[in-house]
Amino acid sequence: MEFTEAELKQLEQLRTRYPDNRSLTLPCMWMIQKREGFISNEACQLIATELDIPRIWVEEVRSWYSMFTEKEEGKYVLEVCNNISCSLLGSQQIIDYLCDKLNIKVGETTDDGMFTIKTAECLGSCGTGPMMQIGDNYYELLDAEKVDAILEDLRNGKEHAQQPQQFPEYK
Amino acid sequence: MSDLKILLNFERNGKSHTLESYKQRSGYKTVEAAFKKYSPADIVEEVKKSGIRGRGGAGFPAGLKWSFLPKDSDKPVYLICNGDEGEPGTFKDRVILEENPHMLIEGIILSSYAINAKHAYIYIRGEYGYALRQTQQAVDEAYKAGYLGEKLPGTGYQCDITVHKGAGAYVVGDETGLMNSIEGKKGQTRNKPPFPAVEGLYGCPTIINNVETLASVPYIVENGGEVYGKIGTEKSTGTKLLSVSGHVRKPGVYEVIMGDSFMDFLKNQCGGILDGKKLKAVIPGGSSTPVLRPEDCEKMTIDYESITAAGSSLGSGAVIVIAEGTCMIKLLEVLAHFYHHESCGQCTPCREGTGWLLKIIKRIEEGGGKMEDIDTLTSITKHIAFHTICPLGDAACGPIDSFVEKFREEFVEHIEKGGCPYNGKFTRLQKRI
Numbered sequence: 028m029e030f031t032e033a034e035l036k037q038l039e040q041l042r043t044r045y046p047d048n049r050s051l052t053l054p055c056m057w058m059i060q061k062r063e064g065f066i067s068n069e070a071c072q073l074i075a076t077e078l079d080i081p082r083i084w085v086e087e088v089r090s091w092y093s094m095f096t097e098k099e100e101g102k103y104v105l106e107v108c109n110n111i112s113c114s115l116l117g118s119q120q121i122i123d124y125l126c127d128k129l130n131i132k133v134g135e136t137t138d139d140g141m142f143t144i145k146t147a148e149c150l151g152s153c154g155t156g157p158m159m160q161i162g163d164n165y166y167e168l169l170d171a172e173k174v175d176a177i178l179e180d181l182r183n184g185k186e187h188a189q190q191p192q193q194f195p196e197y198k
Numbered sequence: 199m200s201d202l203k204i205l206l207n208f209e210r211n212g213k214s215h216t217l218e219s220y221k222q223r224s225g226y227k228t229v230e231a232a233f234k235k236y237s238p239a240d241i242v243e244e245v246k247k248s249g250i251r252g253r254g255g256a257g258f259p260a261g262l263k264w265s266f267l268p269k270d271s272d273k274p275v276y277l278i279c280n281g282d283e284g285e286p287g288t289f290k291d292r293v294i295l296e297e298n299p300h301m302l303i304e305g306i307i308l309s310s311y312a313i314n315a316k317h318a319y320i321y322i323r324g325e326y327g328y329a330l331r332q333t334q335q336a337v338d339e340a341y342k343a344g345y346l347g348e349k350l351p352g353t354g355y356q357c358d359i360t361v362h363k364g365a366g367a368y369v370v371g372d373e374t375g376l377m378n379s380i381e382g383k384k385g386q387t388r389n390k391p392p393f394p395a396v397e398g399l400y401g402c403p404t405i406i407n408n409v410e411t412l413a414s415v416p417y418i419v420e421n422g423g424e425v426y427g428k429i430g431t432e433k434s435t436g437t438k439l440l441s442v443s444g445h446v447r448k449p450g451v452y453e454v455i456m457g458d459s460f461m462d463f464l465k466n467q468c469g470g471i472l473d474g475k476k477l478k479a480v481i482p483g484g485s486s487t488p489v490l491r492p493e494d495c496e497k498m499t500i501d502y503e504s505i506t507a508a509g510s511s512l513g514s515g516a517v518i519v520i521a522e523g524t525c526m527i528k529l530l531e532v533l534a535h536f537y538h539h540e541s542c543g544q545c546t547p548c549r550e551g552t553g554w555l556l557k558i559i560k561r562i563e564e565g566g567g568k569m570e571d572i573d574t575l576t577s578i579t580k581h582i583a584f585h586t587i588c589p590l591g592d593a594a595c596g597p598i599d600s601f602v603e604k605f606r607e608e609f610v611e612h613i614e615k616g617g618c619p620y621n622g623k624f625t626r627l628q629k630r631i
């Protein structure tokens with residue numbers, strides 16, 4: 028495994044932003060995860076070599092932060108917030124609905140490798156719950172119809188472009 | 199009630215994050231004028247006079263914090279903007295990062311100048327993909343326009359900003375955890391002292407402020423600390439962003455003047471409770487602040503002192519509204535799960551205690567609770583609070599103690615009935631499925 032030309036260029040740029048190489052650990056890990064979908068042991072070694080730090084430093088960071096993953100997951104990881112405000116507005120029903128529809132449990136991946144369902148702690152979207160995060164985007168104010176449409180779009184490779192929060196007005 | 203808007207002074211039209219829009223709102227004028235008019239010490243003085251208190255949750259006076267920097271250090275000084283926004287219920291920094299990032303950047307330039315920092319980091323939680331993109335774009339624009347980088351207009355002053363992406367962990371929001379995270383380490387917190395102002399990022403003097411705090415600085419410098427200090431109440435000055443969520447008709451982010459009546463705000467601006475229900479409880483400042491009953495809120499105004507007098511805290515300004523028909527034990531289970539999940543594991547009382555709390559609450563909710571469990575809960579919190587490295591341990595106890603105090607009858611009911619009177623579910627208010 029190697030960094031691409033473009034990534035190395037980006038790394039050079041990043042080195043000027045921090046007085047210490049080790050600070051590039053998280054940026055490097057994001058680079059790899061974006062490209063590969065997860066961070067393998069081999070990738071940890073690559074980062075360690077590039078930054079000239081022990082590999083264990085990279086591995087402990089990988090296991091400590093909740094957003095880094097060690098193993099391959101579904102192409103789309105559906106992370107449904109189940110913290111206080113979202114649960115008050117029915118996030119559990121969204122989770123149940125997703126599990127039913129995709130015929131998997133929380134933490135599992137569909138057979139075709141398309142979707143993984145996870146629950147998440149508060150994602151800072153409490154005014155627009157229930158909601159889920161997929162990749163770099165938030166999908167807010169969910170209901171059954173919206174969930175159906177999102178899954179359909181993703182199956183067709185269509186991700187949505189996130190907009191500023193649209194706060195609802197309920198009757 | 200006045201409708202002064204300092205931080206939300208823009209139309210939510212999808213363009214407010216651009217340099218062009220910010221300049222139309224007189225943006226970056228303050229920076230150019232300030233360098234000519236003020237020395238760094240003058241700006242610290244104005245911020246002190248404004249009385250602004252940190253908006254990240256602890257409410258520490260910003261000007262005072264800045265004055266803790268050592269005067270004789272030859273190490274570089276760093277400024278960190280805390281955009282980790284992990285406190286459940288809070289989504290107000292997100293609005294600034296996504297829709298008004300230039301105001302934050304101007305605030306960072308002014309604050310950096312005041313404390314003589316040459317490099318500032320904006321730490322944004324990894325989940326905030328859109329906020330990261332919007333803020334990075336604004337930083338790029340500011341570099342292009344010459345507001346960042348070497349030689350700011352009119353001076354030889356240099357200010358760089360780097361946007362740093364987090365990777366998911368509530369405890370990183372603590373200032374020392376955040377510094378470890380920027381250094382590329384696990385985001386575990388550090389013992390204090392040494393305090394960050396003396397020995398922070400890379401062992402250098404460091405100031406950390408919340409997004410909202412720093413975004414308020416351009417207004418303070420432009421209008422003078424005294425003018426800002428006259429907004430709000432004597433001890434809680436200025437405006438405050440509130441994130442309102444839960445069982446409310448119009449959830450959202452509101453900018454209010456400190457000292458406004460809470461119940462009027464809830465009724466008039468937020469449209470009251472969903473489905474015309476009665477109010478059962480309010481968590482006024484994010485999940486870590488004690489829960490209040492409606493009668494506690496009757497006379498409460500939105501400011502640090504009044505909310506403290508009512509028995510809770512303004513915290514990060516995250517108002518979570520809970521309607522009648524909601525199971526408070528189930529709700530507490532959600533919170534206990536959160537703190538257990540986010541405990542970083544360094545301190546035994548927090549690591550083990552949060553697990554015990556969750557287990558006991560779950561047991562009560564599921565029907566296996568015993569009467570003595572209620573007192574066991576509050577005896578565990580006594581052993582966690584103030585016995586840990588960072589305030590996450592204390593934060594985990596606030597909800598437990600207050601739920602037991604304010605809603606003890608619901609614990610008793612669960613235990614006597616041998617189960618949840620609400621069937622272990624939250625009542626569905628808005629039909630979603």
Ligand SMILES: Cc1cc2nc3c(=O)[nH]c(=O)nc-3n(C[C@H](O)[C@H](O)[C@H](O)COP(=O)(O)O)c2cc1C
Nearest residue numbers: 252253254280282283284371372373407408411589
């Ligand atoms: C567990 C924990 C989480 C925190 N999370 C945040 C956060 O997400 N955002 C924030 O600004 N401050 C957070 N804080 C408070 C910071 O430690 C710090 O007080 C604050 O960023 C200082 O800025 P201010 O004085 O402008 O409020 C947290 C503190 C703790 C103990």
Ligand code: SF4
Nearest residue numbers: 542544545548586588
């Ligand atoms: S109180 Fe909890 S989160 Fe904070 S340092 Fe100790 S174990 Fe970690």
